[in-house]
Amino acid sequence: MEDFNYTPSVIEPKWQQRWADEGAFRTPSDPEELRSKPKFYVLDMFPYPSGAGLHVGHPEGYTATDVIARMKRMQGFNVLHPMGWDAFGLPGERAAVREGKHPAEIMTRNIDNFRGQIQRLGFSYDWEREVNTSSVDYYRWTQWIFLKLYEQDLAYMADEPVNWCPALGTVLANEEVKDGRYVETGDVVERRLMRQWMLKITLYAQRLLDDLDDLDWPESVKEMQRNWIGRSRGADVTFAIDGHDRDFTVFTTRPDTLFGATYCVLAPEHPLVAEITTDGQREAVDTYISEAANKSELDRTDLAKTKSGVFTGAYAVNPVNAQKIPIWVADYVLLSYGTGAIMAVPGHDERDHEFARTFDLPIIEVVSGGSKPIEEEAFTDCNDGVLVNSSGDQGLDLNGLKVPKAVNATIAWLGDKGLGEEKIQYRLRDWLFSRQRYWGEPFPIIHTDDGEVVPLPEDALPVALPAIDQYRPTEDGRPPLARAGDDWLRVTLPDGRTATRETNTMPQWAGSCWYYLRYLDPTNDREAWSEEAENYWMPVDLYVGGVEHAVLHLLYVRFWHKVLYDCGLVHTKEPFQKLFNQGMILAHSYRDEGGKYYHSDEVEEKEDAFFTRETGTPVNHQIEKMSKSKLNVVNPDDVINAYGADAMRLYELFMGPLEVQKPWQMKGVEGVNRFLHRVWRLVVDTKTGELNTRITNDAAASNDQLNRVLHKTIKKVVSDTETLQMNTAIAQMMIFVNEATTAETLPREILSAFLRLLGPYAPHLCEELWSKLDGEELLAHASWPLHDEALCQDDLINIVVQVNGKKREELQVPKDTAKEDLERLALASEKVRKYLEGKEPRRVIVVPGRLVNIVV
RNA sequence: GCCGGAGUGGCGGAAUGGUAGACGCCAAGGACUUAAAAUCCUUUGUCCGUAGGGGCGUGCGGGUUCGAUUCCCGCCUCCGGCACCA
DSSP states (O other): OOOOSOOHHHHHHHHHHHHHHHTTTOOOOOHHHHHHSOEEEEEEOOOOOOTTOOOTTHHHHHHHHHHHHHHHHHTTOEEEOOOEEOOOSHHHHHHHHHHTSOHHHHHHHHHHHHHHHHHHTTOOOOGGGOEETTSHHHHHHHHHHHHHHHHTTOEEEEEEEEEEETTTTEEEOGGGEETTEETTTOOBOEEEEEEEEEEOGGGGHHHHHHGGGGOBOOHHHHHHHHHHHOEEEEEEEEEEETTSSOEEEEEESOGGGGGGOOEEEEOTTOTHHHHHOOHHHHHHHHHHHHHHHHSOHHHHHHGGGSOOOEEEEEEEEOTTTOOEEEEEEOTTSOTTSTTSEEEEOTTSOHHHHHHHHHHTOOOOOOEEOOSSOTTTSOOOOOSSOEEOSOBOTTSOBOTTOBHHHHHHHHHHHHHHHTSEEEEEEESOOOEEOOBSOSSSOBOSEEEETTSOEEEOOGGGOOOOOOOOSOOSOOTTSOOGGGGSOHHHHEEEOTTSOEEEEOOOBOOTHHHHTSHHHHTTSTTOSSSSSOHHHHHHHOSBSEEEEEGGGTTHHHHHHHHHHHHHHHTTSOSOSOSBSBEEEEOOEEEEEEEOTTSOEEOGGGEEEETTEEEETTTOOEEEEEEEEOOGGGTOOOOHHHHHHHHOHHHHHHHHHHSSOTTSOEEEOHHHHHHHHHHHHHHHHHHBOTTTSSBOTTEEOSOGGGSHHHHHHHHHHHHHHHHHHHTTOHHHHHHHHHHHHHHHHHOSOEEHHHHHHHHHHHTTTSHHHHHHHHHHHTOSSOGGGSOOOOOOHHHHSOSEEEEEEEETTEEEEEEEEETTOOHHHHHHHHHHOHHHHHHHTTOOOSEEEEETTTEEEEEO
């Protein structure tokens, strides 16, 4: 009987099919059409298709971009809104080993699963532009870009101390290691000397820093990148070694404190250590160095609390006063930063101070202004301190100068004497770009038997991954690709020389460094992308994704883009003009005393406490990151089955501000579900299946009140959608529906405009209602409604009357009531007079259209 | 330790100098129903009062202002990032 209700399970597949059949979201490519309209490129960070499938965190960002894409299309933009797969990488390879299948097979399966889940949400992606970083049609161009980097002299092989992860059997980039562990898995990482591919990202450090300023990115992400790049200005200073015909250079940001340098420190790995150590100290130094070498990165950071070190027996000569100061070895100095050697100024550096106190080295004050005696605490302020005890017989006198001037004076003096120079130092290191894995892009590089590294010519691409039977390293420790047969591994050059292919592969980041460019022209088999497409669509207007990529992906991708810019292959300096980070979605979890987790179905609430249903065991309730082990993962499929994709979409955005973390609450989905049912009943009479009998063909103005709410709603939905404040856009549409539900008439024109507003948010429902109300054309292609500012202003407005800043009365007045009239009306009010208690107002503040405040 | 961000009802949150708590959830009461679900209506920050009404209230303490959730200063707590970077 009542088959006229809103049934998402019926209408959602129907409209998805229709959109697909009509190619409704195909990106325009006809030159005439491209010329005639403005463009909008809205991009999601493409997912890594894991075996676990989609969780509700993924669609949050995807829904936001889809709403924007759909609105922009209706507003007359050519929209590029693509989706693809970041499909190379470690987890796929591990799953392959586990299941005894080829990684490509695993990935195809996972991708099909992801695509199916994503498509159920009705996103308006142009699936004809789907990319997969692990397909050979894609990675041949990743290899091609590597050749560009190589040509620009930005790729090199070096024997470097690298982060080696024994558990994974591969090296990792600095960005992938934190506190001595791999950030993804927590596996311990150690230092190892290995010959590896590096990319010279450090050459771009300054540009990567400078160009952040003009980007419309969250300030926190920019700041994280600035910190990661870590620029500091200072000086390289050369110290002679007493009794040796040798010297060494230190980097310092405080050359002004040279007179306070009472010792120097070399990193344990510093090449000079062995040479200068005196016989008497040799045993102690050797012991210390081997201990330091055996410490893992983890230990070296964990032991941060106490300083250790040993005296070499040698002395350096301080260039400013020719004094001899002892040279120590200590592991608080890192070989990998600066020169691996420092001058220590315990009076004005906390670490040096701690070290000096531990080993009873002299502490000299050379900058005055500290609040405690210099023996007790280092004075590190570098703005207002004034130099003291800082003149010497070598001609430098800094006494009386403030720190910034003293820094410059010292740098100038060092330059004149040839003892040093200004130096800009970055924390950023070159990018370790090779991995000992199978499931990644092979390098387009061969090593000739006579020892030369030769890049392949472009026409030799792609270098396809060979089939191998095992994905483990070889018995003698070479990467898995070394297991390939000689028909792959061995190459003969045109000049007759024989060579072996590079067996390392590129890291997972490689494919994601340029995928936004491949979307521009994804089926091009002659070039990575065409110039015309790049000129038209770039830069990306909006890029949405999780904040976990703030440094890694977003720094690497900017670097590659700048290289491509220098090669004349892209026309913008930066790839992503606007970046938005969506917040993580958390979930309620329940855990008993013993740490055992329970699913929310197994738990009930009694008087503000939670207990298991079965046994009544008390459990703690908390809000945490979703994870399998915590039994609190929300699966989007379950939500769609219960409420439909439109409710899912709407709830994802209604939960709260897009950028903050927030907990998933099923009750909230019910709320938006109710809203969608109410929208349905505005249009459909659920008893007859016909149109709601309140719908009229009269002009919108025939229901003035509802029409005004509509125009306010249009205005707010547009501005809030553009700024991604979609929670308040939805709230405003709820206000409209509340008003319309009780309205006596529903002019067709008004409903039509409303459906177009809601369409980007709840596209299936709105297409269905639109087809009932308006007929032929797809709602997705309808034109966007415009608001009339005059209708957004009410004729009668409420004016608040305050006495001494407290609200005491509310007056309803015509909207343009003059200041004087407002004041007169307020003072005439009986309630107000009561609060004045006969006193004369001292002052009256009138804000037209808002309030009157009477001060007595 | 340093650098960001945040703290508002029972809950998610709204309001960036002008009516604090929009919108939604939960809860209570009512209508419809044989009944339930669904739907619709009403109430819902807190305290005092039968009520009219009033006091208090945006982490804490100060300040600026006619007026502060919003701006400034000092603290507390939580979240995120970085951390022997010379």
